[in-house]
Amino acid sequence: MPTVTVVVLTMGDRPTELAAAIESARRQSVDVEIVLVINGGDPDRSLADIVVDPGENLGIPEGRNCGAAAGTGTLICFLDDDGALRGDVFGPAVEAFAASNQLGVIGLRVVDEHGKTARRHLPGLRKDAERSAPATAFAGGACLLRRSAFDEVKGLCGPFRYGLEETDLSWRMISDGWDVQYRSDLQIYHPRTSPARHPEFFFHTARNRVWLAHRLLPLPIGLVYVFNWTAITLAKNFLAPASILSHLRGTIAGFRSRPGPRNPISWTAVMELTRRGRPPLV
Known part of the structure; x- marks a missing residue:
């Protein structure tokens, strides 16, 4: 084997x-x-x-x-x-x-x-x-x-x-x-590339963040997570309206169809993610 x-x-x-x-x-x-x-x-x-x-x-x-x-x-x-x-x-x-x-x-x-x-x-x-x-x-x-x-x-x-x-x-x-x-x-x-080279990058990322929050995050943290990433994306791309529009379309699509199951991680796991350097808020 x-x-x-x-x-x-x-x-x-x-x-x-x-x-x-x-x-x-x-x-x-x-x-x-x-x-x-x-x-x-x-x-x-x-x-x-x-x-x-x-x-x-x-x-x-x-x-x-x-x-x-x-x-x-x-x-x-x-x-x-x-x-x-x-x-x-x-x-x-x-x-x-x-x-x-x-x-x-x-x-x-x-x-x-x-x-x-x-x-x-x-x-x-x-x-x-x-x-x-x-x-x-x-x-x-x-x-x-x-x-x-x-x-x-x-x-x-x-x-x-x-x-x-x-x-x-x-x-x-x-x-x-x-x-x-x-x-x-x-x-x-791996050669240096930009993920934005994919035409649907902003759409997929926004949609999948909603799905990630739906599947795994306790409700209050999930809502903050999606809001924070929307704010970050808008701030980073305020001169790129097409990217912002794609992000917003993806966010809406994420709320309309959410793959399951919904199985939120425990608050202990939330603290462990935070201890590891990435609180599930950003």
């Missing part, structure tokens, strides 16, 4: 990067199996040990759920098809999981072509790329998860499709007693 199931989603439009990503996983010091999930296009299937082709674009979270289910490794790595692991990441990660039965997720440090880590890839409000620390979220395509923990909380929320699905997963894991850690010494290369 392989130690790590490496799940790579692809649209088939990055053949060179895809090959490099998979090669970086093959070079790890532990046994791996590569699961390629085809969300579009016609990638080189021979690169993978297992191919999942649903015949449609399932979105990121549901695609990763399907990829994870197809594998057998005790650990799962979600790896972007334009990323590449830097050195031996899996060896130290396996040791960390073995040392702590409560460790559910390790978030890797994402390093760009300039050797920098974008703020959006750093957990918590205290943005220090060099410091390993307890976390409340992680980069979705740069992480390792304990399969038993992932299965216990029933994986990622498929309807999110893109945006905040990792936060939803992290909060559920922490609420169930699992530990989420950011490891600055375990790194993955």
Whole structure:
């Protein structure tokens, strides 16, 4: 049985990067199996040990759920098809999981072509790329998860499709007693990009924040969380009316259709998120 199931989603439009990503996983010091999930296009299937082709674009979270289910490794790595692991990441990660039965997720440090880590890839409000620390979220395509923990909380929320699905997963894991850690010494290369490059970025993010609050936050905290992020978005984009309109459309859509179940985290979990540096208000 392989130690790590490496799940790579692809649209088939990055053949060179895809090959490099998979090669970086093959070079790890532990046994791996590569699961390629085809969300579009016609990638080189021979690169993978297992191919999942649903015949449609399932979105990121549901695609990763399907990829994870197809594998057998005790650990799962979600790896972007334009990323590449830097050195031996899996060896130290396996040791960390073995040392702590409560460790559910390790978030890797994402390093760009300039050797920098974008703020959006750093957990918590205290943005220090060099410091390993307890976390409340992680980069979705740069992480390792304990399969038993992932299965216990029933994986990622498929309807999110893109945006905040990792936060939803992290909060559920922490609420169930699992530990989420950011490891600055375990790194993955990924070219610097802006999430706003996706046409529906503001819509999906706003909608999914409402869904996140509905699914997991006690009512008073959830309302403050949505209000605060709307205010932050308006302040940051006051010169971009199209972005503001997209955000407002997403917020309305989030209130109109809310995927369940609603299972608010405990106040103890709220305090734990706060202790970890990210109170669920912002």
